[in-house]
Amino acid sequence: MITVKDITRIFTIGDNTLTALKKISFAVPGGQFLAITGMSGSGKSTLLYQLSLLDTPNQGVVTIDDIDTSKLTNEEKISFRLKNLGYIFQDYAILPMLTAKENVMMPLLMHGIDEGVAQKRAIDALMKVDLQDRLDNLPSQLSGGQQQRVSIARAIVHNPKILFADEPTANLDSESSEKVLDIFLDLHRQGQTIIMVTHESEYAKLAQRNIELRDGKIASDKPAKLKT
Amino acid sequence: MKILDLFSKFQKDIFVGRFLAFRELKRNNPWSTALIIFVMSLTFLNMVLMGGILTGLADGMMNSFKTYYSSDILIKPATQYISISQSGMLNSVIKSLPSYKASSSRYTTPAILENENKVKIRNTEIGQRVSSTTVGINPKDEDAVTGISSEIILGEYLKEYDTDGIILGKSLLAEYSQGSSTEPRLKGVTIGSRLKLIIGNKDIDVFVRGIVDTGNSTVDSRAFMLESTMRPLVNNYSLSASEIAVLLNSGSNREEAKGYILNNFSYNTDVIVETAEETLPKAISDMKKTFSMLGNIVGVISLIVGAITIFIVIFVNAITRRKYIGIMKGIGISARAIEVSYVMQSLFYALSGILFSSLIIVWFLAPWFDIHPLKFPVTEGKLAVTTSGLVIRGLILTLTAFISGYVPARMVTKQNTLDAILGR
DSSP, X not given: OEEEEEEEEEEEETXXXXXXXXXXXXXXXXXXXXXXXXXXXXXXXXXXXXHTTSSOOSEEEEEETTXXXXXXXXXXXXXXXXXXXXXXXXXXXXXXXXOHHHHHHHHHHHTTOOHHHHHHHHHHHHHHTTOTTOTTOOGGGSOHHHHHHHHHHHHHTTOOSEEEEESTTTTSOXXXXXXXXXXXXHHHHTTOEEEEEOSOHHHHTTSSEEEEEETTEEEEEEEOOOOO | OHHHHHHHHHHHHHHHHXXXXXXXXXXXXXXXXXXXXXXXXXXXXHHHHHHHHHHHHHHHHHHXXXXXXXXSEEEEEOTTXXXXXXXXXXXXXXXXXXXXXXXXXXXXXXXXXXXXXXXXXXXXXXXXXXXXXXXXXXXXXXXXXXXXXXXXXXXXXXXXXXXXXXXXXXXXXXXXXXXXTTSOOBOSOXXXXXXXEEETTEEEEEEEEEEEOOSOHHHHTEEEEEHHHHHHHTTOOSOOBSEEEEEEOTTOOXXXXXXXXXXXXXXXXXXXXXXXXXXXXXXXXXHHHHHHHHHHHHHHHHHHHHHHHHHHHHHHHHHHTHHHHHHHHHTTOOXXXXXXXXXXXXXXXXXXXXXXXXXXXXXXXXXXXXXXXXXXXSOEXXXXXXXXXXXXXXXXXXXXXXXXXXXXXXXXXXXXXXXXXXXX
């Protein structure tokens, strides 16, 4: 369960200030698939950064499973992310010097899991995203869609409580995008909490709930029309 | 409990850091890796080589002085005397030393060597001449103390019955050494040449048996002959030696031996007893200090260059991978694990460089300098490299690499995670 209470994020650029989020509050129960939508510059990515503890709001509190995350130090936030959160970046963000399998192993190794076990679990995760034949390929040898699926495998391999996805289909063709969304729906069916930022309303409709942001405020918060 | 948690976290950081570092090194451009290792090798070579050569020169001077001249203990007459009048008694004391190995009594005198074979236009013209300190020795005793016979570069060493033979230091001969125009050398003198030895108003004909090259300027400008031939020339019939060199068993304490001689020789005020270190001319000990200092300065400069090299390599690597460092932190990899990976990479570069250059030093450079020592006017310089010296310098470079790898990695990992990911 994520509870967001009155969070405000202000950026200072030189003498100017920009309020990206204005006193936003909402809650996400466990197992929900939430899509955050909005126009470019509406603050949806900024909101995701606050929820995933990659950024700290100027005001307000993000509580995850009754833990007030504003009280965590930077090191504790990194550790918290490792234990509880999975994150899928818009531009895949897989490490170029590691193979697909090694990229997926990273969170497990940081958990202190034995290398052999981590390798096995990474292979399982990559099989879930249909990349069993690309285990030892470097990112440079993978297409954009394949890289994004590696990123998904890395985000889910340690069974995080919440999966965050920042425009996961933005750089993909429609076929790859659909594959990614199928994976999300599959994970959701297994009870995974997913919070996805997207500007594509068609994909947002696949989620259970849709929060639309406009100028840093919630413009609407309603259940999405779930496609089957 | 907290300590156990910290230890477990530390273990994970090390493990993940090692995992990342190994993959990074494995997939780096091999030429870049080779180049960095090469630079580290040169840094270490510079640290060891320059200091080693300078120290080798100083050691060469000291060792040749000790080996071929003073030995462990050198006894000379007190300044008011020209010889040691109680040499017999003194030799008995010396031979009773617990650490005694050998001793040699020397009889020295200034002399002129004249090459009469030089072409003279008129009979009244003098031949080619050179002044030298001529030393009367017992060949067996002298060789036992200094091993001088092994430094004969031409001809042979003196034999005990060779009453008209003479050994010349190479510095007396024009063919073996070059001096200034004010320092005459004998020309055209070789084995078998007849020379006239003039001491005061007496002279005898001597024949050159050998030429000695010890690398020590004092010894190499001397001439050696049998003491039994020489003493009558200086009217020394009492066996009063001009100097006595004493060789001790290896590892013996020279100060203790000196104390023993002074305590047991009744006429100790008539002699000056000096250890090898005390015998050294001040110029040589000053030179050693200066060379050591120069070696250290060069070593420190090399170290700074090496540290900057590693710093730049790691910093550029970390800066260009800033986004990925942010991503790693984003997916939960601790900053410490990332720092460990960069430190391990810099340690890999440094240790590979140290290993590579150590092998070059031990297998190639040191043996090469042993065979081809650097020729200097006062001595020969070899490469003075000890295992402990290599280890200490290696540890210093490793520590420097550790710091130079850690600092830039820390600078990048402590940046805001989101700023790093977004490249802000």
